[in-house]
Amino acid sequence: MFFKRQHKKESQKTKPQKSLSKDYGENEVVDLPKNIRLTIEGKNNRIVFGEKFSGVLNISIVGDNNLVQIGRECNFKKATISISTNDGKIIIGDNTTCGSNCQFRTKEGRSIRIGKDCMFSSNVHVRTYDGHSILDAKSGERLNSSQDIVIGNHVWIGFNSIVLKGTKIADNCILSAASLVSKEYGEQGCVLAGTPARVIREGVTWDRKII
Ligand SMILES: CC(C)(COP(=O)(O)OP(=O)(O)OC[C@H]1O[C@@H](n2cnc3c(N)ncnc32)[C@H](O)[C@@H]1OP(=O)(O)O)[C@@H](O)C(=O)NCCC(=O)NCCS
Numbered sequence: 001m002f003f004k005r006q007h008k009k010e011s012q013k014t015k016p017q018k019s020l021s022k023d024y025g026e027n028e029v030v031d032l033p034k035n036i037r038l039t040i041e042g043k044n045n046r047i048v049f050g051e052k053f054s055g056v057l058n059i060s061i062v063g064d065n066n067l068v069q070i071g072r073e074c075n076f077k078k079a080t081i082s083i084s085t086n087d088g089k090i091i092i093g094d095n096t097t098c099g100s101n102c103q104f105r106t107k108e109g110r111s112i113r114i115g116k117d118c119m120f121s122s123n124v125h126v127r128t129y130d131g132h133s134i135l136d137a138k139s140g141e142r143l144n145s146s147q148d149i150v151i152g153n154h155v156w157i158g159f160n161s162i163v164l165k166g167t168k169i170a171d172n173c174i175l176s177a178a179s180l181v182s183k184e185y186g187e188q189g190c191v192l193a194g195t196p197a198r199v200i201r202e203g204v205t206w207d208r209k210i211i
Pocket of ligand 1: 120121122157158159174175176177178179191193194195200201
């Protein structure tokens with residue numbers, strides 16, 4: 001009995017972390033960790049993971065020439081990454097973490113770029129598009145085009161927050177819980193809060209630890 005248990009432990013220890021057994025057709029999938037549910041409908045898409053990813057992630061790509069790049073040592077409790085249409089990018093920097101039920105969505109060739117060591121709380125939605133069109137009543141011209149999103153290094157995004165098209169947040173900022181951003185916040189080290197978020201503190205940084 002004792003030997004049996006030891007043997008099981010040993011085999012778990014040596015179990016490979018990577019599982020890249022599926023055929024994704026004309027797409028490139030690099031170092032896909034376990035607990036990633038990946039569906040791709042399209043070609044020339046690239047999905048690249050850095051080392052030591054942990055957590056659960058659903059990735060869905062419908063279209064061609066898209067890129068999902070996740071940095072080293074990221075931890076996503078349970079998140080969804082979705083790209084539809086062509087030429088989109090979702091790039092997430094090293095050591096970024098994410099609570100449960102976060103969503104990162106792009107389409108129409110737009111990109112979401114997130115820096116290193118960012119911390120997303122739970123239920124954060126990040127999306128570069130509105131999903132439906134607002135049109136000029138006379139000309140029929142679409143007024144709400146999709147826009148890129150850029151979040152700098154070491155940014156903390158509070159729970160239930162919404163990050164919409166065109167958002168840019170500088171390094172070391174904190175977005176307060178249940179806030180909404182859709183503009184550029186160019187000053188580093190600010191606390192942003194509310195809907196739409198305004199700067200409520202300047203000259204700060206933050207730490208994952210309670211000090
Ligand atoms: C961002 C946060 C940490 C800032 O805390 P803080 O710097 O101590 O700010 P305060 O609580 O002193 O609030 C400062 C002002 O901003 C306002 N404010 C704070 N959070 C707000 C929000 N989400 N929406 C609108 N206003 C907000 C306060 O009412 C206060 O207004 P006043 O100056 O008129 O009185 C905090 O607001 C927060 O969101 N905490 C939760 C973070 C989170 O999601 N944690 C989950 C684990 S990752």
